[in-house]
Amino acid sequence: MTPSQDLLDSLSLLSILTDEEDRIVRMGAETWALGTVMAGLKGEVFGAQGVPAPLKITRRQRIDGHRHIEDFTTALDAGEGMQLIQWRGSRLSTGTLYLGLDVTRDRAAWRELKALAKTAADASESKMRFLATMSHEMRTPLNGILGMTGLLLDTGLDANQTAYAEAVRESGSALLGLINDILDYSKIEAGHLELDDHVFDPAGLVQSVSELLSPRAAHKDLEIAAYVSPEVPARLRGDEGRLRQVLLNLGGNGVKFTEEGGVSIEVKSKALGDGRHSLRVEVRDTGIGISPQATQTIFEEFAQADETRARAHEGTGLGLSIARRIVRAMGGDVTVESTLGQGSTFAFEVPLMAEGNARQPVTTPPRAPVVVATTSDILARILSLQLRALGVGGFDIAGNADEAAKYLQRSPGAILLCDLPIAAVAGQRLAKLASRAIVMLSPVARGRLEAFRRAGFDGYLIKPIRQASLAERLSTRDAVPDKPTEPARLDAPALAAKPTGDKKRILLAEDNQINAVLATAIIRRAGHHVDVAGNGREAIEALEQAPYDLVLMDMHMPVMDGLEATKRIRAAGGEDANLPIIALTANAMRTDREICLEVGMDDFLSKPFDPADLIAVIDQWTTGEKAKARGAA
Numbered sequence: 001m002t003p004s005q006d007l008l009d010s011l012s013l014l015s016i017l018t019d020e021e022d023r024i025v026r027m028g029a030e031t032w033a034l035g036t037v038m039a040g041l042k043g044e045v046f047g048a049q050g051v052p053a054p055l056k057i058t059r060r061q062r063i064d065g066h067r068h069i070e071d072f073t074t075a076l077d078a079g080e081g082m083q084l085i086q087w088r089g090s091r092l093s094t095g096t097l098y099l100g101l102d103v104t105r106d107r108a109a110w111r112e113l114k115a116l117a118k119t120a121a122d123a124s125e126s127k128m129r130f131l132a133t134m135s136h137e138m139r140t141p142l143n144g145i146l147g148m149t150g151l152l153l154d155t156g157l158d159a160n161q162t163a164y165a166e167a168v169r170e171s172g173s174a175l176l177g178l179i180n181d182i183l184d185y186s187k188i189e190a191g192h193l194e195l196d197d198h199v200f201d202p203a204g205l206v207q208s209v210s211e212l213l214s215p216r217a218a219h220k221d222l223e224i225a226a227y228v229s230p231e232v233p234a235r236l237r238g239d240e241g242r243l244r245q246v247l248l249n250l251g252g253n254g255v256k257f258t259e260e261g262g263v264s265i266e267v268k269s270k271a272l273g274d275g276r277h278s279l280r281v282e283v284r285d286t287g288i289g290i291s292p293q294a295t296q297t298i299f300e301e302f303a304q305a306d307e308t309r310a311r312a313h314e315g316t317g318l319g320l321s322i323a324r325r326i327v328r329a330m331g332g333d334v335t336v337e338s339t340l341g342q343g344s345t346f347a348f349e350v351p352l353m354a355e356g357n358a359r360q361p362v363t364t365p366p367r368a369p370v371v372v373a374t375t376s377d378i379l380a381r382i383l384s385l386q387l388r389a390l391g392v393g394g395f396d397i398a399g400n401a402d403e404a405a406k407y408l409q410r411s412p413g414a415i416l417l418c419d420l421p422i423a424a425v426a427g428q429r430l431a432k433l434a435s436r437a438i439v440m441l442s443p444v445a446r447g448r449l450e451a452f453r454r455a456g457f458d459g460y461l462i463k464p465i466r467q468a469s470l471a472e473r474l475s476t477r478d479a480v481p482d483k484p485t486e487p488a489r490l491d492a493p494a495l496a497a498k499p500t501g502d503k504k505r506i507l508l509a510e511d512n513q514i515n516a517v518l519a520t521a522i523i524r525r526a527g528h529h530v531d532v533a534g535n536g537r538e539a540i541e542a543l544e545q546a547p548y549d550l551v552l553m554d555m556h557m558p559v560m561d562g563l564e565a566t567k568r569i570r571a572a573g574g575e576d577a578n579l580p581i582i583a584l585t586a587n588a589m590r591t592d593r594e595i596c597l598e599v600g601m602d603d604f605l606s607k608p609f610d611p612a613d614l615i616a617v618i619d620q621w622t623t624g625e626k627a628k629a630r631g632a633a
């Protein structure tokens with residue numbers, strides 16, 4: 001049936017009817033309303049394959065031959081600007097009926113939105129460049145402040161001077177944390193968060209985080225402990241650095257807002273199939289807790305659970321928001337359960353691939369029963385989990401000395417694990433009742449070891465207790481380790497690095513005089529020889545005059561920057577073509593690392609750097625595994 005003129009005129013849409021040869025035979029009233037330009041089109045060919053002037057096809061969206069539908073857009077200059085009409089044609093027995101819709105305003109709005117999106121993207125990029133620049137400008141003096149404060153603390157200061165210098169270092173570290181939080185948040189907001197994918201040891205990661213938090217916890221007389229369940233794969237693939245950032249954030253918050261008790265980190269996993277595992281991490285604290293209302297907003301930017309209490313603690317209010325965004329980028333989420341005045345549990349789950357089928361190491365459990373004496377509920381809980389995981393079937397937890405004595409008398413030959421507070425008041429009495437007595441203490445209490453030896457203790461464990469160390473102490477008759485494992489100390493002297501005995505020649509290219517003095521002092525303290533070049537050109541000239549084992553190259557220097565200098569060193573060939581070159585920069589963007597590697601640098605160290613990290617990089621590239629791998633290549 002062919003549509004009549006009356007039918008076409010009654011339509012609210014534009015309408016054109018063509019014959020079997022695709023020539024226009026009728027147009028509806030809405031089409032005529034487009035103007036006199038349409039009057040001359042009758043009899044002209046019209047369709048997705050072509051339209052008469054002054055019309056022109058701007059887009060062929062779809063031609064569906066099966067359903068005989070044609071879809072295209074035409075442009076018409078109607079005297080008041082370009083008019084866009086989207087047409088859809090349906091085949092009839094005697095021709096084709098085209099219905100059209102004026103989409104000019106929609107397209108204009110789309111172009112405006114596109115322009116606004118581009119403006120927003122450009123603004124975001126500008127903000128990122130600004131923040132990267134400001135981060136560089138702030139990190140450079142911070143490197144001097146923190147480093148020189150470390151140098152100062154290594155001199156003979158009296159008690160007041162030491163307290164003042166430590167306050168400067170603590171404030172500088174807080175400022176560095178603020179800079180890092182703002183930069184991380186901005187990168188996430190701009191969509192620049194990129195995740196690495198490499199193999200890592202989850203148990204080692206969790207233990208290192210607990211050890212990093214240990215000095216802060218010890219300063220507040222808090223317990224910190226960690227447990228990794230045996231079902232967690234020994235090796236996983238994922239972004240270890242970002243997971244460490246999340247753990248440090250959640251654990252650090254726990255320490256910050258806890259005055260009594262402590263913080264625990266517990267990790268378990270569930271197999272998802274095809275080598276995938278859901279890694280679940282729970283960070284518990286016995287702190288001030290969060291109200292039900294505050295838990296609804298705690299992950300929002302700049303949110304504080306309690307503004308009054310939060311004023312007593314430094315922070316940006318960005319940490320939890322950053323942690324949740326990182327975890328969500330990994331395919332998981334962060335949740336919180338809390339009771340005001342009793343504490344909180346922050347938990348997150350992320351899906352990760354297992355590398356191989358290895359599980360956490362299994363050791364032979366001791367035959368003797370174990371008695372744990374501690375006043376800490378957190379330590380008691382974690383030790384219970386660790387002892388069960390080790391297969392220790394018989395153990396008791398005592399909350400005081402009398403209870404511990406009762407358990408020891410009931411179990412002849414038992415091994416005693418005694419926490420410092422109980423050992424300090426009843427250690428000698430309890431040690432006499434045990435076949436072996438081991439005291440558990442924090443790193444800051446190591447000076448009391450000799451007194452405990454005289455009291456009858458056979459050895460010690462440093463908290464937070466590593467499960468492997470616990471297994472070793474329980475399974476060996478001599479509980480005193482030859483090389484005790486200690487947590488990493490955040491409060492250790494900045495220049496704790498000792499001479500390695502293998503003196504290397506180091507070339508330092510650094511234009512900032514304070515940073516040059518700082519790095520030189522650190523390197524010389526480690527027993528190496530160091531020469532300083534003020535820019536890239538001087539570095540090249542120094543390499544022409546003498547051989548070096550490694551170059552520390554600042555990226556941004558006058559005359560010639562570190563990138564150009566590295567390019568020229570590599571291009572020159574010879575012995576220096578294979579010389580390890582390590583980037584030193586206050587830039588904190590991922591792209592900066594990539595740029596350094598692209599021009600031929602071997603590694604990257606961001607300022608402000610920890611002195612131990614600087615020496616570790618030097619050792620790795622001159623005598624360690626990376627040096628051996630480089631030599632083999």
